[in-house]
Amino acid sequence: METRTNTERHRQRQQKIKERVDSRVAAATERKGIVLVFTGNGKGKSTAAFGTVTRAIGHGKTVGVAQFIKGQWDNGEYNTLHQHNVEFHIMGTGFTWETQNREEDIQAAHAVWQESKRMLADARYDLVVLDELTYMLAYHYLDIQEVIASIVNRPSHQSVVVTGRGCHSQLLDIADTVSEIRPVKHAFDSGIQAQSGIDW
Amino acid sequence: METRTNTERHRQRQQKIKERVDSRVAAATERKGIVLVFTGNGKGKSTAAFGTVTRAIGHGKTVGVAQFIKGQWDNGEYNTLHQHNVEFHIMGTGFTWETQNREEDIQAAHAVWQESKRMLADARYDLVVLDELTYMLAYHYLDIQEVIASIVNRPSHQSVVVTGRGCHSQLLDIADTVSEIRPVKHAFDSGIQAQSGIDW
Numbered sequence: 001m002e003t004r005t006n007t008e009r010h011r012q013r014q015q016k017i018k019e020r021v022d023s024r025v026a027a028a029t030e031r032k033g034i035v036l037v038f039t040g041n042g043k044g045k046s047t048a049a050f051g052t053v054t055r056a057i058g059h060g061k062t063v064g065v066a067q068f069i070k071g072q073w074d075n076g077e078y079n080t081l082h083q084h085n086v087e088f089h090i091m092g093t094g095f096t097w098e099t100q101n102r103e104e105d106i107q108a109a110h111a112v113w114q115e116s117k118r119m120l121a122d123a124r125y126d127l128v129v130l131d132e133l134t135y136m137l138a139y140h141y142l143d144i145q146e147v148i149a150s151i152v153n154r155p156s157h158q159s160v161v162v163t164g165r166g167c168h169s170q171l172l173d174i175a176d177t178v179s180e181i182r183p184v185k186h187a188f189d190s191g192i193q194a195q196s197g198i199d200w
Numbered sequence: 201m202e203t204r205t206n207t208e209r210h211r212q213r214q215q216k217i218k219e220r221v222d223s224r225v226a227a228a229t230e231r232k233g234i235v236l237v238f239t240g241n242g243k244g245k246s247t248a249a250f251g252t253v254t255r256a257i258g259h260g261k262t263v264g265v266a267q268f269i270k271g272q273w274d275n276g277e278y279n280t281l282h283q284h285n286v287e288f289h290i291m292g293t294g295f296t297w298e299t300q301n302r303e304e305d306i307q308a309a310h311a312v313w314q315e316s317k318r319m320l321a322d323a324r325y326d327l328v329v330l331d332e333l334t335y336m337l338a339y340h341y342l343d344i345q346e347v348i349a350s351i352v353n354r355p356s357h358q359s360v361v362v363t364g365r366g367c368h369s370q371l372l373d374i375a376d377t378v379s380e381i382r383p384v385k386h387a388f389d390s391g392i393q394a395q396s397g398i399d400w
Binding site: 006010032034039043044048049052056057061075077079102126139172176177179184187198200 | 206207210211232234236237238239240242243244246247248249250251252253254255256257258259261275276277278279280281284301302303326327339359372375376377378379380381382383384385386387392396397398400
């Protein structure tokens, strides 16, 4: 049973929340592309990047994706999003711990980075995703200064999403939004296999 | 310049990582649907849920989505995903702080919950997303015991994704994977407007 007092208290609380949100919305007046980083050790970084792509194409945006590292297996996000003309560049060397060939990895990283740089310089792209870029910087496969410059000098309406653990501090500095995804628990640790449609 | 020593050290390190991953993969033998929670105060919870949907449909899975709260505006994930026969049930009352009518909110929450319960009992769904469900529990709009029972008793191959801040501890208890998304910084706080293709 709802009492009148409860309902009124709820209405007043919601009214206060609404006023606070409205004033923040009024204060946020700048329209420009943003740099969004999903980092941390938890599950959901690349997943959130591909959720952002799904949103963007739902608004008719033009999207380019560079995937550093993953790529040798059946890829659910690719299967769906390439149907919507999302452009993919995938290193395709598999996980680096599977290839164990540093020179080949570096070459593959540079090839995908060239495509990334081109997209970051092209105003036709509304959103560029640099999935798992952070590892390329941590391994010194790519030059941090060149990456930062390309992102900072991109077309002003263009947004960029970067994913991966251990994001470089200079990338965090130029980011507008940073979410750290913390693993509270993970199915894998309780013996459940990784599976299609959830993990890739 | 890469030296041989560097390359060899890298190879050995990657080999060790590969062995560790391989042994964890070998240990994880159970195949079943999982309960995945994206919680915390950072940006990316619903986004990760819709990334999961994008992956799942890329593998031909059948997906149902219940969105509690949001729904009055142009919704990028809906625009994209309904083209792939993803079933959406949206409360459509807008943010509760906009409606300020507790009774209407409760009715709308129950209507969407009825659809959720039906999907959670139906083996044809491989994945059910309960987007922003946590608020419905925090506000006591829905009964936690009924929600827990419906999730626990679902078909064993079915996965469930729950999103929202402040996830109820009983939901965390039954979850297989929990990611907490922490806001390190947010564009909104530096005066940048929320925008289509990123924020909705």
